[in-house]
Amino acid sequence: MSNARLREDICRYGRSLFERGLTPGSSGNISVRLDDGGWLVTPTNASLGFLDPARLSHLDAGGRHVSGDKPTKEIPLHSALYETRGAARAIVHLHSTNAVALSMLPEIDPRAALPPMTPYCLMRAGQIALLPYYRPGDPAVADAIRGLAGKYASVLLSNHGPVVASDTLEAAVFATEELEEGAKLYLMLRNLNPRYLTPAQVKDLVREFNLDLPIVDDHGHPHDPDD
Numbered sequence: 001m002s003n004a005r006l007r008e009d010i011c012r013y014g015r016s017l018f019e020r021g022l023t024p025g026s027s028g029n030i031s032v033r034l035d036d037g038g039w040l041v042t043p044t045n046a047s048l049g050f051l052d053p054a055r056l057s058h059l060d061a062g063g064r065h066v067s068g069d070k071p072t073k074e075i076p077l078h079s080a081l082y083e084t085r086g087a088a089r090a091i092v093h094l095h096s097t098n099a100v101a102l103s104m105l106p107e108i109d110p111r112a113a114l115p116p117m118t119p120y121c122l123m124r125a126g127q128i129a130l131l132p133y134y135r136p137g138d139p140a141v142a143d144a145i146r147g148l149a150g151k152y153a154s155v156l157l158s159n160h161g162p163v164v165a166s167d168t169l170e171a172a173v174f175a176t177e178e179l180e181e182g183a184k185l186y187l188m189l190r191n192l193n194p195r196y197l198t199p200a201q202v203k204d205l206v207r208e209f210n211l212d213l214p215i216v217d218d219h220g221h222p223h224d225p226d227d
């Protein structure tokens with residue numbers, strides 16, 4: 001895909017996410033990795049609703065600023081996720097309300113932030129890791145991402161928002177939307193004793209769609225055998 005097309009796509013998806021209220025003000029950021037190892041990244045303090053293709057930040061493979069506006073301060077987050085998810089070509093980070101709310105609940109499992117509720121949440125967002133709170137732009141978040149060892153494409157930052165990597169920008173956007181919908185469902189159903197997907201139903205999805213999910217325990221929660 002040409003860089004001009006990628007620039008247009010970043011702005012189009014950014015506007016769509018913003019207009020649906022999925023990230024307010026100038027929050028959220030998007031990056032795409034280029035064929036030469038460089039990246040296109042949304043600028044710092046830019047609203048995803050009003051991006052200009054010509055002003056996106058262009059970084060080279062070493063992370064040096066080549067052209068465009070100054071990049072988002074959340075570069076360490078993107079950089080660490082690309083480093084640990086070798087096949088990732090795009091990352092979407094939002095401050096979406098339901099996912100942020102989910103990140104603050106006391107009962108959340110840091111290695112499975114959502115229980116298995118719907119097939120599409122599992123198929124698109126996969127298993128979601130919850131990381132502790134870091135100040136936006138704090139380079140320490142990169143070490144926390146590296147600590148996940150590339151096992152999670154979807155990560156939720158406490159009191160902050162989701163960050164999702166995928167092999168295309170479209171897939172990263174769709175996965176972030178499914179994560180947000182999953183968080184919304186969880187909040188709606190919390191304390192109502194809902195029926196989640198059973199371990200057999202999750203195993204069937206894993207088998208049928210070749211999902212990269214860890215072992216599912218007898219309560220239907222995915223659990224990483226290494227933890």
Ligand SMILES: [Zn+2]
Pocket residue numbers: 027028074093094095136160161
């Ligand atoms: Zn953020």
